[in-house]
Amino acid sequence: MREMSTNFWVRVKRLLFKTSLTALPVRLLLTISLILGLLVSSHSLRASHIIGGEINYEFVGFKGGRIGSDTLLYRVVLLLVRDCNGGAAFDRSVPIAVYLGNNARPLLNLRISNPKIARVPPDQSNPCLIIPPGFCEEEAVYSDTFELVRSNQAYTLTYQVCCRNANISNIPNSTGTLGNTFTVEISPQAQNFASSSPHFTAAPKSELCVGVSSAVKLAVADKDGDRLTYHLCAPLLGGGPLGGGLNDMHLANSAQGIKPDPATPGPYEELPFSATFSANRPLGNTGFLALDSTTGTLRILPRTLGNFTLGVCVKEYRNGELIGNIRRDIQIKVSNCNFAIDAMVKSDSTDGQGKFWLKSCNRPNFAFQNTSTGQDKVFAYRWEFDINGRMESRDTKDASFDFGTPGTYNGLMILNPGTVCTDTARVVVQVFPSVKAQFDVSLPGCAIGAVEFNNTSVLNQGASFRTIEWNFGDNNRSSSVSPQHTYSRAGTYSVNLAILTNTGCRDTARREVNYFPAPSDAIRLQAQPGEVCAQAGQLNLSLTVPPEMNHPRYLVEWDFGDGSSGTGFTVGKTYANPGTYTIAYQLTAPGGCGVQGNNASRPIVVKEKPSVDFTFTPEEPSARDPLVTFAESSTLADNWRWDFGGKGTSNERNPSFLFPSEGNYAVKLVVGNGLFCRDSVIREVKIKSEGAMYIPNVFSPNENGANEVFKPLGLLPGISNYQFKVFSRWGQLVFQSNDPEEAWNGKINNQGESCGQGTYFFQVVFQSAAGKTVSKQGTVMLLR
Structure with a gap:
């Protein structure tokens, strides 16, 4: 099918673009439809590549951020693992059915798209064993956030897909029609606790070596820190073979289809095991597999080649109460693994074929470091060198040899000499005459300028510089022979010169440079x-x-x-x-x-600091005459600044100030001697209101031109809310006014008939300029 698909699609595209669908013969349309259905079913519908996975959830908060809300936000995560040595790729979207309680119809059918896909690396925890080639696993993570209303019933989240591989050794699946159910339950207790389920943080080990025991600590995390227990359990069945052929594609999403959509409600059937195998003995009678319920450590010793499926359930307890459970579906592959040791020596270079080169210019004594792999399988070592016709050997893991004079020396490093499990590294040592890196420094005196560095290194005869590297100690470098360098800051700098000759000899020199200019x-x-x-x-x-x-x-x-x-x-x-x-x-x-x-x-x-004082006259000013004259009596002062209680200022030496109304005023005088010498004093000036207002007790409106009207006299400026009223002895209001200038002329409201001779009552109320309420009442005699 794959071989013909390219040419087939070219022909179909040409046909579709040249001819409208309505013009195509019915037979041709049916043929295209059948072929397309065959391609879809063979390339995307059948999921025999799925070899494991789980579904879990995470509580992420309350709707709207309202703590205690009955609408809970969950992040659901579906993790699938596939064998990427064939079969279809992961689906771009998956349906997850959400059931409430025992309802047969789903409450929701979530569709999660765009999974995060990553390659699962093989387990290399034992460097002595080489996993056979061809290992290829991929992991897809589908996740999304959704809302659930708090309930006293459990929510069940389920995804189903068919089919498991046909060549699994411990289940009767020769036809490859046994499917997968991945499900998790959010219990009422988990809802009330706003709890998240446990989840695997890393894929369990899936490649095992026959005859080699392993101890695998399952990587499981719980966000809430609840107590977890681990148990072997059976994987769950789901889906079926329907929908995988040309004639029944419409059944693919049915309960027995290869991709049920929605997934069926629980309870779910456990995966059947073949004879001699079970959920607790997934490796059968020959192998050993045990799971520590407290630590989650799997101890495995497989003795039979093949693929095996098993399940691991992780139960979650809080306060001794079971509140959750996740089920991980796992498929492991048991293979023949090669035993490996590799003889290696730390060196300057290697050819990748077991030959290692080391060079030295300044020391004929070499300390060799053994970097062989698989050293837990190595129980003996042998070093051999021909040094000027004399064979020397060592029987230690690492070794030292003194080669004495310049020259080229050949030797061997052997692992497990004389045994079947052995490996040898060939070692070539080149000892060159020494070189010496050194330099002089010339400072610019006390000026700010460049420092000169003079390279005075001594090379061996016939050698030349291959590389020169100066490090000036301030993150600046140079490759010049004798450079100049200008420092941006004073300081003590550790300057380093590293040289490499054309013979491969290296040396370094270091000096402290004190750069402290002072122009x-x-x-x-x-x-x-x-x-x-x-x-x-x-x-x-x-x-x-x-x-x-x-x-x-x-x-x-x-x-x-x-x-x-x-x-x-x-x-x-x-x-x-x-x-x-x-x-x-x-x-x-x-x-x-x-x-x-x-x-x-x-x-x-x-x-010298001045001193300040002042007096004022009159000493008891009244609101009737609020003009006050000030006289300063400072010493050493040549400037003055007056502040009259926030009502005005002056720079005169002896000013006068007219205060706006009665009240207490904090008058401040600041004197200075020059610009910065200051002294100040504050004195209180009280503007009194006593005696300002008086009210006559008799008037005679007889038109003789004397004492004709009646009103309060001596009112100060700035009053407000003025009210003046006059009543007869029987309480009749005969006159009122809000105008301080208006007086009573002895008539009713100043317009009616004249009032008779006698005693009248008055009231006067107003607010002074200082904000004080003044109220006065009494009698007045009207004479005719």
Whole structure:
């Protein structure tokens, strides 16, 4: 079928593109349909390549992130293993049926696509045994996340596919029609615990050697740290042979089809074993296989060649209660393996055929290192060398020989000499006259510049440089004979020179290079500020140097000009006494370079701190006349800054300020001596409101021009929410106003009939400019 498919598809494509489907004869359409069906069934439907796998789940959270929600999020993982020495490739998508409780119809039928496919490497834990060629296994991981509503019933997740290989020794599967069921149950307990199932983190060992015992620790992990137990169990049946031929392709997804879609509900039938085999004895009577239920260690000794299928169940317990179980379907292959040892010696080169070359230029004494493989099968060693006509031998794993003089020497290293299981390495040693790597260093003095390296290496007669490699200790290299190099930073650098001659001789030389330049024209003194206050202001001093001099081994010493000193690239200084100071510095580099300097051109001025005080008049100002005059009484001050309680400022020496209303004001005066000497004081000014408002107790609206109206007098500016009301002795409201300027003229609401002579009651309420509520009430006599 594969041989004819290329030409067949070429003919079909030409026919389809030349002729519309409606124009094709019915017989031709049927023929194409049958051939396509045959190709699909033979290349993708039959899955006899599946040799193992499992299905597991992982709890990943609650829907919407709401902890405790009844909608649970799970990641389901289907892992399949196939023999890639034939058969179809993995399907691009698989259906996983989800059943709730004992329901016969699936609640969901998940379809997971785009598996992650990787090659499974063979087990090489025993280097003495060679697994026969042809081992080829692939692993596909199908995974997706879905939602389940918390239930008091179990959810069962199942995938089924046919068919197992026909040549399995321990099951009756000569027709190759026994299929696979991969299933896992999410129990109510697992749902309540928001638990994840155990899962295999690595494929169990599948290639075994007949007659060789193995101890295999199963790699199983549990995200929740629950207690796990391990048991041999039977793999499960699933699917069937239907749908694999031309006439029954439509049955492929049926319960007995080769790819049931959806998978059938449980319970599922166990895989039958042939006579003398069982789930607990998958290798039969001749082989040995035991599983430690606590550690998960498989101990296996196969004695019969063939393919064998078995199952491993891992049960999950929490607080002593069984909450989950996974089942791994495994197929192992038992083969004849070759015993292997390989004689090898650590060398400079080898021809891959058992011959090893070693070279030396500076030492005739060689310490050979035995790197043979399969050394757990080696019980004896033999080294032999012809040294100037004298045969020398050693009987140790590693060996040392002194060859004395330059020359070429041939020898042997033999594993298990005199036995059937032996191997020999031929060893060739070349001893050359010595070479010596060395060099001189020339620094640029105290300047910032290139360091010169002079290669003075001594070569043996007739030799020349093959390679030269300088490592300047700052991640920079050179292959020049005698290079120059400029360092970007000061420091001590370990410089290495490695040489290789045309005769294969190597040598290295190493020297410490101290590069600490100190050019006088590259250093600057920084002093901030240029004027400070005695006993209060700090002067910050620093030396600025180029990046090449940025290194802690430089010593900087300061003379502050007042008998005190300091050290460091950056220092702070506070002077006790006023005056003018010249500051000097001395920078000393490792190796002797030094630079001196001072600030004589711009000395530091230190001023005496001023003192501050002030008075004000009047001492008890009122809101009726809130103008206050201030008089400062500071010493050594030459500038002033007033803050009148946040209502205004002034730079005058003795200012006056009109406060907006009654209240308490924190007046602050800051005086300075120069730019940086400061002193300040705060005093409270109280603007009183007492006596500001008064209300007459009599008025006579008789039109004689005197005392005609009645209202509160002496109200201060800035009042708000003003209310003025007048009542008769019987409580009648005869006048009201919200205007502080409006007065009562003795008439009802200032417009009606005149009120009679007598006593009247008043109320006045308002809010002062300072935010204080003022309320006053009393009587007034109206005279006519």
